[in-house]
Structure formats: structure tokens, C-alpha cells
Amino acid sequence: MSFTTPLLTKPAPGWKRDLPGPNELPSIEPYPPVLSNPPNSVDDVYLELARATIRIRGVGVWLAPFILMLSVGFPATLIALAIKEQSAPAFSLVLVGLFGTVTAVWLGIYVWRMDVTPPRDEPIRFNRLRRKVYVYRFHHDGLRPFSRSAWGVRTEVYDWDDLRAEACSVYGPMGSGGLIETVTLAVVKPGTHQVIERFHFAHEIQQGEMYWAMAQLFMQQGPQALPQFPRPPRDWNNEDVSFNLARRLAPKVRWPAEIDLESRTAS
Known part of the structure; x- marks a missing residue:
């Protein structure tokens, strides 16, 4: 079912359309050959799907040192002058140099951490029972690139009936401009269309x-309703x-023991 106006308050940035609700019929039939990854795990109790907030990794880890070198270049240039x-040097040049140094340090640390801090996978588990x-879920705060508490993984639990999926598309800051398509999941206040929070679900609308x-x-019918994948889980x-290098330095997935057990069992 496709909606021409957003159901949620407020819709996701770049909203394109709402996908069917959790207990409605799917709008599309999953076709394994076009999907990036098979399920990480599936049985009668739970389905685990791979998820990644960042699509491409391995560039920032090499770009960050170059950006940090610029932070040294600004004061070095002023000293040479x-x-x-x-x-x-004139006070205005000192201010420009200071601003450039601070900006380069912030950007270099941010680029580095965005490449190596997210875990190797950000899985999502659906427990049907x-x-x-x-x-x-990986969290980060660009305004606090040095913070430990603002960066890291948190495991969050939601009611299946309170999830809503939205297809979104926005133009990203690419070389010649580019359309970035995603599917996001919104958590709504029970019985309403009021959004409590959102998080990334998948890249590309078709895959999402x-x-x-x-x-x-899976949640409506069980594992027998899922298609067969030609490739084994990753x-x-x-x-x-x-x-x-970024993926080598990235943390491995480590569910908290209590949540791990709860998410994989019926009771």
C-alpha cells in the first residue's frame, strides 16, 4: 500500500513514501539475488538482519592524517611569515590561523572516528514470540569528537507494533550531486502517528x-515464509x-549478555 501524504508526525527528512505497517501485507516480495546480505541468523524465534549506518568505510582512515597535517600547517605558515x-603577523591572520587549526583538528578526529569507531555490523533482531x-545501534556526536560517552554502541528494545518504515531520498554533497536513498524506521507513541525517535534501517529504497x-x-508467518538465500550468512x-584498515580497527559485535539471551529466546 502506498501513501501520497506522510502518515507520521513529523515525516523523515526527504520523505518519499510510507511502507506498509508492521501488521500489514508487505508491498514487495523479497528477491535474494538483489539483496546485499542474507540474514545473519534465523530460527523459529528470531530473525537477525545486518545493518550499517555507514555504507563505505576505509577512506576516512587515510584521509584523517592528511587533514590533521593541515592543523600543523596553519601555525607553521604564520611562524614562517x-x-x-x-x-x-596581523591579528586577523592569527585568528584565521587559529580557526583553521581548530577546524582541521576537529574534522580530522571526526573523520577518523566515523571510519573506525562504528562496529563491523549494527544488526537488528526481530523476536516474533x-x-x-x-x-x-551506533551513536555519535559530531560536536564532541573527543567524547567517549557520546560515541559508542547502545542496544535498544522496541515493540514491533510501534515501528513504522519510511522510504527517503535526499541529494547528498557529492562531486556532481547525487541522490541518496534510504529506508528509516520510526518508533511511534503507541496508538498514534507521533514519532518518538528514528534510526537508519537500510541503504537504497528497493533493498530496504x-x-x-x-x-x-517473519513476524507475521514465521521463518517458513522467508525466501531461500543462495549464499551462507556473513x-x-x-x-x-x-x-x-578501518574495518580491522572497528569493534566486533558484542551484544550485552542479558539482551543477547532475551532477544534469542521466547521467555
């Missing part, structure tokens, strides 16, 4: 719609990441 002119959804359809089929914690 002062030696050449044999006088202190508890009717709960468990999200292994299929993964959401898989979650619907072992995110033990895969070969030799040529991707």
Missing part, C-alpha cells in the same frame, strides 16, 4: 523495502578485512 617579515525488536518485507513476513566478526 613572522620570520620572513621579522614582525608579528516476544514481538520485540532489538537494535545494536525488501528487508522490511522480510521482517514483516560472519561479520571473523571475516577477512586485511585490506580495509
